[in-house]
Amino acid sequence: MKAGNLLRIESKIAVDHERIYRAHQTRILNLCRLLLRDTDEAEDVAQEVFLRAFERLTSQEPPTVWEAWLVRVAVNACRDRQRSGWWKSRTRRGDLDELAPWLSSSSEESARTREWQARLWQQLRTLKSKQRNVFVLRYIEGWSTNEVAETLGLSAAGVKTHLFRAVRHLRKAVER
Amino acid sequence: MKTCLDEKSLLSLHDGEGARADRSHLESCLDCARRYRRLTDDLKEIVAALKQPAPPAARRNPLAYSGLQWSLAAGIVAIAFLFGRMTTAGTRRTGSIAAAPQSSEQLASSQPPALGDSAASAAASYGLYIDSLFEQQEEPDQNLVATEDTWDTDSYGL
Numbered sequence: 001m002k003a004g005n006l007l008r009i010e011s012k013i014a015v016d017h018e019r020i021y022r023a024h025q026t027r028i029l030n031l032c033r034l035l036l037r038d039t040d041e042a043e044d045v046a047q048e049v050f051l052r053a054f055e056r057l058t059s060q061e062p063p064t065v066w067e068a069w070l071v072r073v074a075v076n077a078c079r080d081r082q083r084s085g086w087w088k089s090r091t092r093r094g095d096l097d098e099l100a101p102w103l104s105s106s107s108e109e110s111a112r113t114r115e116w117q118a119r120l121w122q123q124l125r126t127l128k129s130k131q132r133n134v135f136v137l138r139y140i141e142g143w144s145t146n147e148v149a150e151t152l153g154l155s156a157a158g159v160k161t162h163l164f165r166a167v168r169h170l171r172k173a174v175e176r
Numbered sequence: 177m178k179t180c181l182d183e184k185s186l187l188s189l190h191d192g193e194g195a196r197a198d199r200s201h202l203e204s205c206l207d208c209a210r211r212y213r214r215l216t217d218d219l220k221e222i223v224a225a226l227k228q229p230a231p232p233a234a235r236r237n238p239l240a241y242s243g244l245q246w247s248l249a250a251g252i253v254a255i256a257f258l259f260g261r262m263t264t265a266g267t268r269r270t271g272s273i274a275a276a277p278q279s280s281e282q283l284a285s286s287q288p289p290a291l292g293d294s295a296a297s298a299a300a301s302y303g304l305y306i307d308s309l310f311e312q313q314e315e316p317d318q319n320l321v322a323t324e325d326t327w328d329t330d331s332y333g334l
Binding site for chain 2: 034
């Protein structure tokens with residue numbers, strides 16, 4: 001009886017984890033990639049995030065809103081990665097992803113759109129970590145200024161300044 | 177024109193955080209309204225593009241990654257080589273100063289030096305003692321070779 005219950009609980013946890021993974025995997029991976037600029041690292045961090053989600057499912061009370069919890073864990077994990085000495089040295093060496101040249105497109109308009117998108121991603125790559133983090137959380141994730149400030153350990157005025165610089169930098173890619 | 181809003185103020189207004197005076201200026205100034213609209217459009221476009229999956233990333237050159245590892249390995253090998261050379265040179269130098277045994281047979285038969293010797297001479301003697309053991313192993317046993325030859329020729333009647 002007890003063994004049967006245990007099995008049922010384990011299979012329920014596995015099913016829940018699978019459901020959470022399927023629902024949020026793309027979003028978390030994209031967020032990590034935006035914050036880290038590196039596909040391999042982003043995949044590593046995303047895996048770490050879902051591992052923590054699994055631990056959370058098995059050991060503690062699960063969060064009521066998984067999405068917010070996952071995003072917060074992912075942001076913190078990315079920040080930890082950015083703060084490590086190894087990551088800083090890698091960033092200095094420019095040892096990060098290069099965007100692959102876009103494949104030739106059938107229509108001229110589509111080719112132009114892809115070209116400016118590539119330029120935009122390139123601009124995002126060259127943003128400073130704080131500016132990129134602030135921009136991604138504020139505009140891509142839709143957090144409020146205070147939430148961003150609290151999470152990143154900045155003042156509200158600091159967030160606005162970083163945001164302004166990030167926007168100014170990214171708009172250069174839009175100027176056609 | 178002097179009171180026109182700067183980009184930072186326009187961004188604050190876009191985020192719903194600007195001052196009331198700035199907002200009223202925006203409503204009355206055509207130039208600022210045009211710049212504001214452009215900023216809004218650009219941001220919309222940027223955010224929409226970044227919400228799309230990222231473009232394919234070119235894989236990094238693995239050589240760039242392994243560069244550090246290779247130089248580290250080369251450094252370790254170089255240090256090990258230099259250390260080995262220095263140790264050998266030191267042993268030989270001190271060995272010549274110390275009273276060295278006359279022949280390899282004498283060395284092979286000799287016992288390891290006593291621990292009571294001074295450190296330099298003890299190290300030198302140990303080095304020579306180990307060298308002699310190696311030499312003894314490398315030298316072919318003439319008696320054994322001769323015996324084998326004899327056995328071969330005898331057994332085949334050659």
